[in-house]
Structures are given as structure tokens and as C-alpha cells.
Amino acid sequence: xxxxxxxxIELIKIxxxxxxxxxxxxxxxxxxxxxxxxxxxxxxxxxxHFLPFESAFLFQGSLVNGYxxxxxLMTVLWVHFPFFIILVAGDSFAGEAAKGTFRIFxxxxxxxxxxxxxxxxxxxxxxxIIVAFLGFMCLGxxxxxxxxxxxxxxxxxxLILSQNEALLRFFIGYLLAIFVQMVVASLALFLSTLxxxxxxxxxxxxxxxxxxxxLSILKIDALESIKPYLFTxxxxxxxxxxxxxxxxxxxxxxxxxxxxxxxxxxxxxxVSFVRKDILS
Amino acid sequence: xxIRILIILLFCMYSISSASDTLSPGQVLMKTQLIYSNLKxxxxxxxxxxxxxxxxxxxxxxxxxxxxxxxxxxxxxxxALVPKYCLLPFSNSNKILRTPQNFKINKRxxxxxxxxxxxxxxxxxxKLKNKILFWVDAYLWRIDKINIxxxxxxxxxxxxxxxxxxxxxxPDTTLFTMIFPKGIPNASGPxxxxxxxxxxxxxxxxxxxxxxxxxIIFSDYKINKGIDDNFFENRNEIAH
Numbered sequence: 001x002x003x004x005x006x007x008x009i010e011l012i013k014i015x016x017x018x019x020x021x022x023x024x025x026x027x028x029x030x031x032x033x034x035x036x037x038x039x040x041x042x043x044x045x046x047x048x049h050f051l052p053f054e055s056a057f058l059f060q061g062s063l064v065n066g067y068x069x070x071x072x073l074m075t076v077l078w079v080h081f082p083f084f085i086i087l088v089a090g091d092s093f094a095g096e097a098a099k100g101t102f103r104i105f106x107x108x109x110x111x112x113x114x115x116x117x118x119x120x121x122x123x124x125x126x127x128x129i130i131v132a133f134l135g136f137m138c139l140g141x142x143x144x145x146x147x148x149x150x151x152x153x154x155x156x157x158x159l160i161l162s163q164n165e166a167l168l169r170f171f172i173g174y175l176l177a178i179f180v181q182m183v184v185a186s187l188a189l190f191l192s193t194l195x196x197x198x199x200x201x202x203x204x205x206x207x208x209x210x211x212x213x214x215l216s217i218l219k220i221d222a223l224e225s226i227k228p229y230l231f232t233x234x235x236x237x238x239x240x241x242x243x244x245x246x247x248x249x250x251x252x253x254x255x256x257x258x259x260x261x262x263x264x265x266x267x268x269x270x271v272s273f274v275r276k277d278i279l280s
Numbered sequence: 281x282x283i284r285i286l287i288i289l290l291f292c293m294y295s296i297s298s299a300s301d302t303l304s305p306g307q308v309l310m311k312t313q314l315i316y317s318n319l320k321x322x323x324x325x326x327x328x329x330x331x332x333x334x335x336x337x338x339x340x341x342x343x344x345x346x347x348x349x350x351x352x353x354x355x356x357x358x359x360a361l362v363p364k365y366c367l368l369p370f371s372n373s374n375k376i377l378r379t380p381q382n383f384k385i386n387k388r389x390x391x392x393x394x395x396x397x398x399x400x401x402x403x404x405x406x407k408l409k410n411k412i413l414f415w416v417d418a419y420l421w422r423i424d425k426i427n428i429x430x431x432x433x434x435x436x437x438x439x440x441x442x443x444x445x446x447x448x449x450x451p452d453t454t455l456f457t458m459i460f461p462k463g464i465p466n467a468s469g470p471x472x473x474x475x476x477x478x479x480x481x482x483x484x485x486x487x488x489x490x491x492x493x494x495x496i497i498f499s500d501y502k503i504n505k506g507i508d509d510n511f512f513e514n515r516n517e518i519a520h
Binding site: 160 | 333334335336337338342354355356357358359360361362363364436456458460464465466467468469470471472473475476477
């Protein structure tokens with residue numbers, strides 16, 4: 001019960017900070033703008049990918065719709081979108097340390113373990129809300145401006161998913177994206193426990209993500225052995241539901257790997273925060 | 281008397297069978313056209329089932345609308361791939377079949393006691409030297425099969441099976457078997473190293489030719505209901 005109250009308090013803290021709304025505002029403006037621009041200026045997509053069919057087939061209807069753009073916009077979840085999570089998670093401990101509120105907060109009958117758990121859960125809830133908002137804006141604004149329909153994806157060639165099937169895949173995809181962003185949030189929270197200034201965990205987390213992605217992308221044999229230890233190697237799990245059949249065992253393995261990173265950062269945060277001297 | 285009738289019948293049968301052996305390409309085409317002369321318009325629902333390597337599409341329902349002589353429209357919810365050629369093999373609707381001067385008789389064959397006249401379409405302007413062969417049933421005067429060859433290499437075959445509705449032979453199932461030159465690349469979805477996926481599309485030249493099939497199953501024909509010309513506002517550029 002106390003933990004629930006702590007989570008509630010942490011959520012209030014998160015949503016009282018103006019920085020928590022930067023992501024929502026950006027998504028709220030950017031996504032409809034992208035959809036509008038595609039609607040106005042078009043998207044040269046169909047002609048390029050259906051070249052082998054051109055001589056024998058007539059294309060009835062269009063594959064450029066809100067779902068297709070939403071699918072491609074999911075790529076922002078790798079590098080760009082984590083910034084909104086880091087901005088909030090990175091400030092969670094460091095922000096309070098800088099303001100000196102921990103000293104009062106920890107005089108109350110709550111353990112540091114409960115505080116840290118509440119902060120993690122509250123940040124995960126924020127993460128889930130903002131990812132869901134991204135999904136809602138992409139699919140909602142996309143369907144309104146560009147319309148809905150079948151979804152074109154690449155999977156062992158060309159795969160066209162029916163509208164209902166695509167919606168289900170998006171739902172699973174965004175759920176997995178929440179899990180991916182939880183890893184980002186966990187890393188930012190861990191780095192936040194180490195600092196008394198929120199700038200350092202924000203920049204630090206972002207730098208780690210960028211470096212990890214670079215190492216994941218580079219096709220150098222020597223790097224292959226370290227790739228399983230980079231959490232970014234598993235970041236594309238949210239595209240897995242768009243395969244046919246859905247590779248559930250791969251998804252499960254990726255979730256296990258990501259779960260290990262979440263667990264690792266959580267334990268490291270506990271160790272760091274429990275041993276931390278609250279001096280201000 | 282009985283012997284006379286028998287002789288007359290035998291003579292008629294001989295005349296019918298030998299008639300198809302002496303017809304010119306124009307006359308053969310005219311006969312295939314004749315059975316559709318009272319077909320003013322129709323609408324039909326069609327299920328499009330694609331079985332193409334490296335290409336998967338859900339079964340799509342397309343509605344086709346046709347009005348004599350050359351109005352055609354296809355409507356579908358979402359997206360569908362519809363074969364461009366010979367969807368409706370009627371002489372009076374097909375642009376190619378409206379030019380009898382471009383045809384010659386390739387040969388006459390009998391398969392499973394069924395006589396066929398194979399017409400060859402000749403297009404002198406075709407630099408690719410495509411050869412189009414129309415297999416005409418010499419008894420029912422329907423086009424049962426079309427072969428498209430490029431420099432004697434078979435590119436595609438279209439097999440028609442028909443149903444008789446209100447006296448018209450209309451397609452029941454049409455099977456398009458075709459070779460996709462250089463195939464469809466085995467592209468994979470987005471990943472960290474290929475953020476938008478499908479980068480393999482740039483390596484088309486490495487692919488081999490692949491054979492695929494598209495089956496169209498027609499149902500729910502509505503014949504001669506008087507479809508208005510204005511209905512065909514987005515006329516398809518289809519060589520139906």
C-alpha cells in the first residue's frame with residue numbers, strides 16, 4: 001500500500017515537471033505535420049518497390065496510408081524517441097539530489113529500496129504512456145489524414161498485412177517498444193542515482209545509446225562477440241511482430257535479454273542509491 | 281428415311297468440324313465475339329489469390345465493372361494487385377482482339393478430343409518480339425488459354441475456366457502463371473543496421489527468375505443491369 005502511494009507521489013512529481021510534456025508536445029505537433037506533408041506532397045514508395053510487378057500487374061488502390069507511415073515512424077524509437085524518456089528518467093534522482101528534497105523525503109518511514117522501486121515503476125508508467133501516445137498519434141492522425149488500409153512491410157520479400165492484422169501487429173509492436181524504452185529509462189535512472197545534476201545522466205545515457213547503436217551497426221567481425229552484451233542489439237524487437245508468422249520464440253529471447261538489462265540497471269541503482277550519502 | 285436423316289446429320293457434323301479447319305483468323309475472332317454480342321454490361325466480385333515467391337498478400341476481393349465496348353473499372357477496399365492483361369477475354373472488350381489483321385493461325389491442335397485453333401498475335405512494332413498465342417475452343421468458341429512468349433521463352437500462361445450465365449460464357453476461374461524476370465528480392469524488415477528495411481531491393485540484378493501464380497475466382501455476376509457510363513469515372517488503363 002505504501003509502495004502504491006509512493007508510486008502515485010512519483011507520478012505526480014513527474015507530471016508536475018514541465019520537461020515531462022516536451023515529448024508529448026513534440027509528438028503532438030510533429031506526427032500530424034509529417035502525415036499532412038505526406039498527404040500534400042506524396043510519398044514515392046509504391047512505384048519503387050513494385051518494379052518487378054510493373055509489366056504484368058495493375059495496382060488497385062494505394063499502400064501509402066497512415067499505417068505505412070506509422071510503421072516507418074517506429075524507427076524513431078531507436079535514437080530520437082529515447083530522448084524524451086531520458087529527459088524525465090535522468091532527472092528522477094539527480095533532480096531531487098540537486099534540489100535537496102531527498103533529505104526531507106527520506107526522513108519519512110520509507111526505505112530507500114521502496115523509494116527506488118517507486119521511482120522505477122513511476123518512470124515505467126510514464127514510458128508506457130508516452131509510447132502509447134506516440135502509437136495513438138501515429139495511427140490516429142495517420143488514419144484521419146492519410147486513411148487506413150493494408151500495411152506493406154518487408155519480411156522474406158514483400159508482405160502485405162490486412163488492416164485488422166496490421167492493427168494487431170502494431171499493438172504488439174508498441175507493447176514491445178514500451179519494453180525497449182524501459183531499458184533506456186532504467187539506464188537513465190541508474191546514471192541518475194550516481195549524479196547530483198540531471199545533465200550528466202541525460203548526456204551520459206544518450207551517449208551510451210549512440211555508441212551502442214554504432215557498435216551494433218558496424219559490420220566488423222571483431223565486434224560480433226560483444227554485440228550480445230549491447231542492449232541496442234535487441235532494440236529492433238518491436239519490428240518482429242510485422243513478420244509472418246510472428247517469431248514468438250525470437251521475441252521471447254529478445255525480451256529475456258532486455259529484461260536482464262532492466263534487472264541489471266535496477267540492481268545497480270539499488271546498490272548505488274542505498275549506499276549513497278545524502279549530504280544536501 | 282432414317283438413312284437419309286443419318287446421312288444429313290453426318291454431313292452437318294462433317295461440315296461443322298471441317299468449317300473450323302478453313303476459317304480465317306478474322307472469322308475465328310468474329311465467332312468468339314459473336315457469343316458476347318448481347319452482353320451490354322456486368323459487374324462481378326472476384327477473389328484475387330496470389331502465390332508468388334517472396335510476395336505475400338492476403339486474399340483480396342475486387343469488384344470488376346464492365347460495359348460494352350471498352351469501359352472497365354476495378355474497385356477494392358485497400359490494395360490489390362490485378363493482372364494487367366486479358367482479365368476479360370472477350371473479343372469486343374480486348375484491345376488486342378479488336379485488331380484481327382494482326383493475327384495469323386499458328387496451328388490447329390486436338391487435346392483430349394477438344395479441338396483448338398491457336399491464333400498468334402503479330403505486332404511488328406514490338407521490339408521485344410513477344411509472341412501471344414490465343415487458344416480458341418473450336419466448338420464453343422471461347423478463349424481457353426493464352427501463352428505469352430518472349431523470344432520463344434514462355435513468360436506467362438493464362439488459363440480460363442468458364443461458367444455459362446444467361447447464355448454467356450463468363451470466366452469462373454482465371455489462373456495467371458507468370459515468370460517474374462529477376463524475381464522479387466528476399467528483403468527483410470527494418471533493423472538497427474537497416475533502419476527502413478528492404479535494402480536488398482538495390483541488388484535486383486543478383487536475383488533469379490521466379491515463377492508465380494495469381495488465381496482469380498469470379499462470383500456473383502450481375503449481367504445487363506444497365507450500368508451508367510458515369511460510373512466509370514476512373515477508367516483503368518487495363519488491357520482487358
